[in-house]
Amino acid sequence: MESRIERIKKQLHNAKYKLTPQREATVSVLLEHEEDHLSAEDVYLLVKEKSPEIGLATVYRTLELLTELKVVDKINFGDGVSRFDLRQEGAAHFHHHLVCIECGAVDEIQEDLLGDVEQIVEDRWNFRIKDHRLTFHGICSRCGEGNEEKE
Amino acid sequence: MESRIERIKKQLHNAKYKLTPQREATVSVLLEHEEDHLSAEDVYLLVKEKSPEIGLATVYRTLELLTELKVVDKINFGDGVSRFDLRQEGAAHFHHHLVCIECGAVDEIQEDLLGDVEQIVEDRWNFRIKDHRLTFHGICSRCGEGNEEKE
DNA sequence: ACATTAACGACAATCATTACAATATGATTA
DNA sequence: TAATCATATTGTAATGATTGTCGTTAATGT
Numbered sequence A, B: 001m002e003s004r005i006e007r008i009k010k011q012l013h014n015a016k017y018k019l020t021p022q023r024e025a026t027v028s029v030l031l032e033h034e035e036d037h038l039s040a041e042d043v044y045l046l047v048k049e050k051s052p053e054i055g056l057a058t059v060y061r062t063l064e065l066l067t068e069l070k071v072v073d074k075i076n077f078g079d080g081v082s083r084f085d086l087r088q089e090g091a092a093h094f095h096h097h098l099v100c101i102e103c104g105a106v107d108e109i110q111e112d113l114l115g116d117v118e119q120i121v122e123d124r125w126n127f128r129i130k131d132h133r134l135t136f137h138g139i140c141s142r143c144g145e146g147n148e149e150k151e
Numbered sequence C: 001a002c003a004t005t006a007a008c009g010a011c012a013a014t015c016a017t018t019a020c021a022a023t024a025t026g027a028t029t030a
Numbered sequence D: 001t002a003a004t005c006a007t008a009t010t011g012t013a014a015t016g017a018t019t020g021t022c023g024t025t026a027a028t029g030t
Helices: A002-014 A021-032 A040-050 A056-068 A115-125 B002-014 B021-032 B040-050 B056-068 B115-125
Strands: A072-076 A082-086 A096-100 A106-109 A128-139 B072-076 B082-086 B096-100 B106-109 B128-139
Touching: A002 A021, A021 A040, A021 A056, A021 A082, A040 A056, A040 A082, A056 A072, A056 A082, A106 B115, A115 A128, A115 B106, B002 B021, B021 B040, B021 B056, B021 B082, B040 B056, B040 B082, B056 B072, B056 B082, B115 B128
Parallel strands: A096 A128, B096 B128
Antiparallel strands: A072 A082, A096 A106, A128 B128, B072 B082, B096 B106
């Protein structure tokens, strides 16, 4: 999808940042791994495959920049690293995650689901919600197969 | 509340762990700061006030142990540190948080609110939920006072 | 093409967390 | 009571992720 990267390019320019080859390479890696939840190191290694001269610090800086522009979201699943996840284009809010405590797989939920809950929180706590993070920990469908003991 | 620490003592014993003075001091600091969201370092400094001989590693291990026993929950608000939060006694699930992006305050929501959402996730994604993390980022009631521009 | 200045790359520094190895504690049993 | 065994603790070293520094490079506007 070429238009996608074009639009990100525009976002950068609007915010007065340059689109350097390194940044372009980093964004394109993220696009190619939209399903995954890559750590900075992961991104670094992947970008290095196409642009071997790139430095780790640059990747960190680029990811920080993209986070600031809300192109990606930074998440933390409790292992020691931050992970970066492309935000769905035009999505009002960040999507949710299912983390399997058996196999470690991370699945995404694009549906909002929190509409009612957010309304309640805004009203009852008088809190103006700008963003959210929702992660469920449990057993994924693949690992739960067969052994259906109700706990 | 003395019975609270007594019950934690029992939990430890049931899991075949001892309640050493260091562990007791750590738990009591957590109880005295139930409202806060202390990092391991914070806990260390506070415990040190009453038990100056305690080592940082011991605090880390104790917090890890308490996390395993589900006495505390480990959370991460995106700054580089893990924070530890006492779980409400008897609470089925971990409570939620409101993080103010203006003043940094962290408030808690004890109400579950996710019942319906979890039912949907369990059914539709065939995912057996064991735990969750829900954090809202936005403007807290104190910071939102007065300037009520609808964004 | 040229100057300005943001961006880069390599590496050092920092900060949180974990690993290690030696010592201490405390219960159990001879 | 003393020997034994397992677990816990301590201080410190090691690790691993992330950030800072600084001299160099290259993107952009004229």
